[in-house]
Each structure stands twice: as structure tokens, then as C-alpha cells.
Amino acid sequence: MPSLESLIHYCFAVGVLAMVGVALVLAIQVFTLGTQAHQDNCKEKVKRATKPDTTSHEEPYYAGFFHPYPNIGGGGERVLWSMIKAIQDKYPFIVCVIYSGDNVTRDELLRNVEAKFGLSINPDTIYVVDLSWRWLIDRKFPRFTLLVQSLGSILLAGQAINRFRPDIFIESVGFAFTYPLVRLLTARIPIVAYTHYPTISSDMQTMVSSRETGVNNDQTIASSPLLSRLKSLYYWGFALAYSFAGSFASTIMTNSSWTQDHLVKLFRMPKMTKVVYPPCDTKAFSEFPLSPRQPLVMSLAQFRPEKNHKLQISAFAHLLATRPEYVAPPGERPFTAESLLTHCCQPEPATIRYPILVLIGGARNIEDEARAEELRQLAKRLGIDRQVLVIVNAPWGQVLEWLKYSKIGIHTMRDEHFGINIVEMMAAGLLTIAHDSAGPKLDIISPAIRDTLPSDMQLAEFTAKLDRSTNDEDIVGLGFPVGWVATTAEQFADSIALALVAPSQLAIAVQRAARATARTKFTEDAFRLGFYKRFSPVVRWLDIQRSDIDDTED
Known part of the structure; x- marks a missing residue:
């Protein structure tokens, strides 16, 4: 049994450690938040620059959106601004402060x-708070990128809170390591998260442990047992830290079932984690006629390595090698992007006699430009460059034209968290083929065609019911396939061949089923409904907290 003296020493040591911890927390709060006068001054600036409607509410609330890239114009930004629009429509007393x-x-x-x-x-x-430290998350590192960017996001969030402390912290990029800092600064700030992609997943860990090469695991590490083991330990430790950070969120929205499954395993908050599909602009695409279409196989994705455009080139090469009837006649002049689009836009264009692969995507920088050129050279080496077009940074109006006239859409990224471009192709009427994994497999192209086309009996039953369906929900409820999924180059080639030879009645059935799915599950209205279900309880909680404070003061 310990003596009284040793017990006193033990209690003293524990007390010292507790005091050090409290002092550290206070120091972080003072360093981050600054003085109360500083925060009051920041809030006064926001008040002077905004005019919330408080006729239905005593005082405004201030929602801080931690989204350092609000002007990029991608799918993540559509989610950001759709959330803000939804808040403005239902909660006009909330001021949206964007950390940019x-x-x-x-x-x-x-x-x-x-x-x-x-x-x-x-x-x-709307109020914009400028962040001058964004370089902390902009830089790419050859090693330990996840760790360095996560630490950088904490410092960047500290600058954001220093420049304005909100009533609600909404994180819509995926920087979960900011959550403990926000909770440390004040427990009264609820944290609303919308996660597009987990920073780390079990798939990434499996790839490293199995020594498989990929975007997150280069050949140098995959070929070394020691380096693979060390990276596995690094990922394991990072996953533990990521799980701890995510547990501080008040409510979590994910863009797909795949992302939800991973976050539930990591954060262990299944009741707080729900799928809210991102909003997709399907109205304009849905006006395109389903036929006639040209035999164009269209890809729509940024020229980033994870999109795996090389797989599309390989699949198309396999298609032409195994089906010579699809090879362009040797003496025929190949199309350029301009001449092909001009041909398609004619009032009654002649049907092109052979398929053409059209890769359309954005290039963010010189590295993306180099990847696009590498794809052109790959097509040339494989001898299929006469039937492959690589188009970089096409104007949106031209993209719409390609979507209007192409017959087939293709998307080859493995473990794509969602795939807005896939939804857009389905809404536009393309027979869409995507990788048999993650979001496309679980949420978008479901049910899917894999090896064989639906039977004549299935088609007849669906067509008969289709004629009696009065809305898109009825069509979705019939459960007809909405596209194809594949994994290997050979499977993608076979899927392209099936789509090219699909009878017109079957093609239209798939197109209508796909378009109905796009117009019901992934619309702006569906997103708003899901968002309100997760966000409204947060507003009610704030009302309760404010009421309790007022009662205490009285």
C-alpha cells in the first residue's frame, strides 16, 4: 500500500500536468482568438457589411464556411454554394461567412x-474573410503529404477563427483535423461537416499493405517490403488521429454511400453520419434528345492521375484490336475536334461509320497539360490516334454540344467517391460506363449491366411499364439497368462494344432509366431536403443554447 507521502507526490504530479494542460489550452485560445476586443471588432465589421433579415428571429447567427477554394467552380464548390443558397432561403437571419x-x-x-x-x-x-495562409495546404510534398496538409489545415483554421469566430463552423472540404481546434476554442460552436472523400480510407491502407501500385502508392514503395511496412504504420497512425479528429463533429454529411461507410468505420458515429447526394444540374442536360447519336465515346474529367485516362486509351485500343470493323478506313481523313463537332452540329449529319474516343477535361496547371499530351502520345504509340481526340479546357458551351451528340460516356477512376460527371452524362442521355467501385457502383449506376445485355423479356416488361409510368420516380422504381460498370481494359472494351450494338429500343430504355435516376436522386431539391434534415437540428440547438444563456442572465 502506498504511503501518504507518495500519494501526495502522485496527486501533486497529476495536478501539475493538469495545470500545464489547462495553461496550454488557454494559450492556444488566446493566441488563436485574440482578445475579446479583437473579436468584437471583427464581428462589428461583419455586422456593418451585412443585412440579415431578423424579423422572425431575435438576433442573427453567423455560420463560418471553412472552404479555402470557393472560387474554383468544381463539384465541391457547387455543394458549398447550394448549402449557402439553402440557408438563405430558409434561414434569412443567418449570415454566411466564407473563409477564402x-x-x-x-x-x-x-x-x-x-x-x-x-x-x-x-x-x-454574405461576408468573405481572406485567408493569407492558404499556402499551408496548397503545397504538394513527395512524402507525408497527408500529414503536412492536415497540420497546415489546423493552422489555417486558426487564422480563420482569429479573423472571425462564428456561431456555427461548417467544414466542406474534408479537413477533419480542424474540428478539435474549433472545439478546443469554444465548445459552443457546433461543427457541421460535409465530406466528399475521406482523407484516408481502408482501401488506401489495403493498397499499401498488399504492395499494390496506385495514385497513393508509387512503384518505389510498392516494390520494397520495408518501405511498404513503414508506410503501413504511418497510415495506421494517421487513421487513428483522423478518427479522433472526426469524432468532434456535431453532424456529418457525406456525398456517397462509399464515403459514408468509410467515415462510419473511422469516426464511429453512425447515427450522426448520413448521405446527402451532391446537387447536379440535370435540367439543361435532360432537354437533349435521346436519339439520334453519333458513335462517340466521351470522357469528361479533369486530367488528373487518379482519373486514369490511360485505362480509357487501353480499353479503346483493345476494342479496335479485337473488332476490326470499328477501325477507321486507312485512306479516310481523320477528324479534328473542330471538324467533328461541326459535322455533329449540322441539321441532319451523316452517321459516322466508326467510333471515336473523345477525352475532354480541364487542366489546372502545367502538370495536367503534360498528362493530356502524354495521352495523345500513348494513343499514337498504340496506333489509334486517328480515332482519339484529347481536348483540354473546352468552353462549357462546347462541352454541352459533345454531351448532346455523343452516344457513350466513359469514366475509369477507381474508388471515385461520387462522380458528378457520371450523373451529367446519364442526364444528357449517354449510355454510361463507369468503374465498378465506390460511388458509381453503389449509388449512381445501380442497377448496372456487367456481362450481358438485358433479355428481350426484361426489355419488353420494362417498356410496357414505362409507357404507363407518369413520373421519374415510377421509372426508377422499375429497377431497369441505367448503365454499365467495368474494371479492366478488356471489360471496358466489351462494355463499349455492347453499347455500340445495343438495339435502339434497348438503348432508349437504358437512357430513360438513367435520366430518370439523375433527375430524382441527384437534383438540387433532393440535396436541399437532405441538407435541411441535418442542419435544422443544429439551428434548434443554437436557439436552446441562446435561450438558456438569456434565462441565466435574467
Whole structure:
């Protein structure tokens, strides 16, 4: 039994450690938040620059959106601005404060949002806080990128909170390591998360442990047992830290079932983690006629390594090698992108006699430009360059034309968390083929065609019921396949061949089923409904907290 003296020493040591911990927390709070006068001054700036409607509410709330790239114009930004639009429509007393590193004014930002997404945002409840430390997350490192960027996100969130402390912290990029900092600064700030992709997943860990090469595991590490073991330990430790950080979120929305499954395993909060599909602009695409279509196999994705455009080139090469009837006649002049689009846009264009692969995507930088050129050279080495077009940074109007006339859509990224481009191709009427994994497999192309086309009996039953269906929900409920899924180059080639020879009645059936799915599951209205279910309890909680404070003061 320990003596009284040793017990006193033990209690003293514990007390010292506790005091050090409290002092550290206070130091972080003082360093991050600054003085109360500083925060009052920041809040006063926001008040002067905004005009929330408080006729139905005593005082405004301030929602801070931690989204350092609000002006990029991608799928993540559509989610951001759709959330803000939803808040403005239902909660006009909430001011949306956007933590931005894009160095643009509020008016310029809102003009770009309307031009890109067609969303009209009320500037009266928008305030932009500039982040000068965004370089902390911009830089790419050859090693330990996940760790360095996560640490950088913590410092960047510290700068954001220092420049304005919100009532609600909404994180819509995926930087879960910011959550403990926000909770440490004040427990009264609820944390709302919308996660597009887990920073680390069991798939990434499996790839490393099995020594498989991929985007997150290069050949040098995959070929070394020692390096693979060390990286596995690094991923294991990082996953533990990521799980701890994610547990601080008040509510978590994910963009797909795949992302949800991973976050439930990591954060262990199944009741707080729900799928809210991102909003997709399907209205314009849905107006395109389903036929006639040209035998164009269209890809729509940024020229990033994880999109795996090389697999598309390989699949198309396999298609032409195994089916010589699809090879362009040797003496025929090949199409350029301009001449092909001009041909398609004619009032009654002749049907092209052979398939052409059209890769359309954005290039963010010189590295992406180099990848696009590498694809051209790969097609040339494989001898199929006469039937392959690589188009970089095409204007959106031209992209719409390609979607209008192409027959087949292809997307080859493995473990794509969702795939907005896939939804757009389905809504536009393309017979869509995607990788048999993650979001496309679980949420978008479901049910799918894999090896064989639906039987004549299935088609007849669906067609008969289709004629009696009065809305898109009825069509989705019939459970007819909405596209193809594949994994290998050979499977993608076989799927392309099946789509090319599909009878018109079957093709139209798949197109209608796919379009109905796009217009019901992935619309702006569906997103808003799901978002309100997760966000409204947070607002009610804030009301309760404010009421309790008022009662205490009285």
C-alpha cells in the first residue's frame, strides 16, 4: 500500500500536468482568438457589411464556411454554394461567412457563382474573410503529404477563427483535423461537416499493405517490403488521429454511400453520419434528345492521375484490336475536334461509320497539360490516334454540344467517391460506363449491366411499364439497368462494344432509366431536403443554447 507521502507526490504530479494542460489550452485560445476586443471588432465589421433579415428571429447567427477554394467552380464548390443558397432561403437571419484563400471580392465571387452554377446568391448575408495562409495546404510534398496538409489545415483554421469566430463552423472540404481546434476554442460552436472523400480510407491502407501500385502508392514503395511496412504504420497512425479528429463533429454529411461507410468505420458515429447526394444540374442536360447519336465515346474529367485516362486509351485500343470493323478506313481523313463537332452540329449529319474516343477535361496547371499530351502520345504509340481526340479546357458551351451528340460516356477512376460527371452524362442521355467501385457502383449506376445485355423479356416488361409510368420516380422504381460498370481494359472494351450494338429500343430504355435516376436522386431539391434534415437540428440547438444563456442572465 502506498504511503501518504507518495500519494501526495502522485496527486501533486497529476495536478501539475493538469495545470500545464489547462495553461496550454488557454494559450492556444488566446493566441488563436485574440482578445475579446479583437473579436468584437471583427464581428462589428461583419455586422456593418451585412443585412440579415431578423424579423422572425431575435438576433442573427453567423455560420463560418471553412472552404479555402470557393472560387474554383468544381463539384465541391457547387455543394458549398447550394448549402449557402439553402440557408438563405430558409434561414434569412443567418449570415454566411466564407473563409477564402482565393483573394476575390464578394461581388466578383457571387458573379462567378451565378455564371458557373446558375445560383443567385443574396449578397446581404454574405461576408468573405481572406485567408493569407492558404499556402499551408496548397503545397504538394513527395512524402507525408497527408500529414503536412492536415497540420497546415489546423493552422489555417486558426487564422480563420482569429479573423472571425462564428456561431456555427461548417467544414466542406474534408479537413477533419480542424474540428478539435474549433472545439478546443469554444465548445459552443457546433461543427457541421460535409465530406466528399475521406482523407484516408481502408482501401488506401489495403493498397499499401498488399504492395499494390496506385495514385497513393508509387512503384518505389510498392516494390520494397520495408518501405511498404513503414508506410503501413504511418497510415495506421494517421487513421487513428483522423478518427479522433472526426469524432468532434456535431453532424456529418457525406456525398456517397462509399464515403459514408468509410467515415462510419473511422469516426464511429453512425447515427450522426448520413448521405446527402451532391446537387447536379440535370435540367439543361435532360432537354437533349435521346436519339439520334453519333458513335462517340466521351470522357469528361479533369486530367488528373487518379482519373486514369490511360485505362480509357487501353480499353479503346483493345476494342479496335479485337473488332476490326470499328477501325477507321486507312485512306479516310481523320477528324479534328473542330471538324467533328461541326459535322455533329449540322441539321441532319451523316452517321459516322466508326467510333471515336473523345477525352475532354480541364487542366489546372502545367502538370495536367503534360498528362493530356502524354495521352495523345500513348494513343499514337498504340496506333489509334486517328480515332482519339484529347481536348483540354473546352468552353462549357462546347462541352454541352459533345454531351448532346455523343452516344457513350466513359469514366475509369477507381474508388471515385461520387462522380458528378457520371450523373451529367446519364442526364444528357449517354449510355454510361463507369468503374465498378465506390460511388458509381453503389449509388449512381445501380442497377448496372456487367456481362450481358438485358433479355428481350426484361426489355419488353420494362417498356410496357414505362409507357404507363407518369413520373421519374415510377421509372426508377422499375429497377431497369441505367448503365454499365467495368474494371479492366478488356471489360471496358466489351462494355463499349455492347453499347455500340445495343438495339435502339434497348438503348432508349437504358437512357430513360438513367435520366430518370439523375433527375430524382441527384437534383438540387433532393440535396436541399437532405441538407435541411441535418442542419435544422443544429439551428434548434443554437436557439436552446441562446435561450438558456438569456434565462441565466435574467
